[in-house]
Amino acid sequence: MHRSSVCAAAAMMLACLHVASSPACAAGPGVPMLYDLVVETGMPHLEENLRYAVTRERRCVDPRDLGRMFPVLDHVALQDCRLVPASQADDHATYTLACSGGHGTTGEARWQFDEHALAGTLDVRFGGKNMTFYQRISGRMLGRCEAP
Numbered sequence: 001m002h003r004s005s006v007c008a009a010a011a012m013m014l015a016c017l018h019v020a021s022s023p024a025c026a027a028g029p030g031v032p033m034l035y036d037l038v039v040e041t042g043m044p045h046l047e048e049n050l051r052y053a054v055t056r057e058r059r060c061v062d063p064r065d066l067g068r069m070f071p072v073l074d075h076v077a078l079q080d081c082r083l084v085p086a087s088q089a090d091d092h093a094t095y096t097l098a099c100s101g102g103h104g105t106t107g108e109a110r111w112q113f114d115e116h117a118l119a120g121t122l123d124v125r126f127g128g129k130n131m132t133f134y135q136r137i138s139g140r141m142l143g144r145c146e147a148p
Contacts, residue, residue: 031144032060032061032062032063032145033060033061033063033141033142033143033144033145034058034059034060034061034141034142034143034144034145034146035058035059035060035061035118035139035140035141035142036056036058036139036140036142037056037057037058037059037061037137037138037139038054038055038056038137038138038139039054039055039056039057039071039135039136039137040052040053040054040135040136040137041053041054041072041133041134041135041136042133042134042135042136043131043132043133044132044133045130045131045132058142059139060145061118061139063113066093066095066109066111066118066120067082067083067084067085067095067109068083069120069137070083070109070120070122070135070137071135072122072124072133072135073122077126078099078105078124080099080100080101081097081098081099081100081101081105081107082097082098083095083096083097083098083109083122084096084097084098086108091112091113091114092110092111092112092113093110093111093113094108094109094110094111095108095109095110095111096108097109097122097124103126103127103128104126104127104128105124105125105126105127106124106125106127107122107123107124107125108122108123109121109122109123115141116140116141117138117139117140117141118137118138118139118141119136119137119138119139120136120137120138121134121135121136121137122134122135122136
């Protein structure tokens with residue numbers, strides 16, 4: 001193993017000793033855990049019967065991938081956008097939506113988590129329009145992910 005890899009692993013382990021309540025350290029550094037997730041998408045500008053969509057799933061969550069957790073980021077309208085880490089603490093993380101297409105779309109994501117649950121909200125505003133939407137993810141930890 002290269003020295004840099006060993007140093008990175010050691011740094012993560014030391015961080016987990018100090019941040020044991022974060023999802024990144026709940027089962028050890030970088031261990032994905034199984035969550036029961038509810039994903040809610042809301043579009044306030046639409047008619048009442050079209051405003052909300054809710055899905056539920058069980059999914060392995062890797063705490064290093066919180067910036068890629070929101071399913072709406074896979075939509076073609078956001079294909080040139082990604083969440084960039086802005087700040088992280090023991091119990092929360094924030095991300096800024098960065099889009100390269102020049103269309104002015106902006107947004108941010110906020111996560112809160114503890115050893116048993118996580119909750120995140122992505123707020124997006126499409127550039128040049130008064131169109132906004134959000135996607136919320138909430139989940140409770142069920143345990144370890146099964147091996148594939």
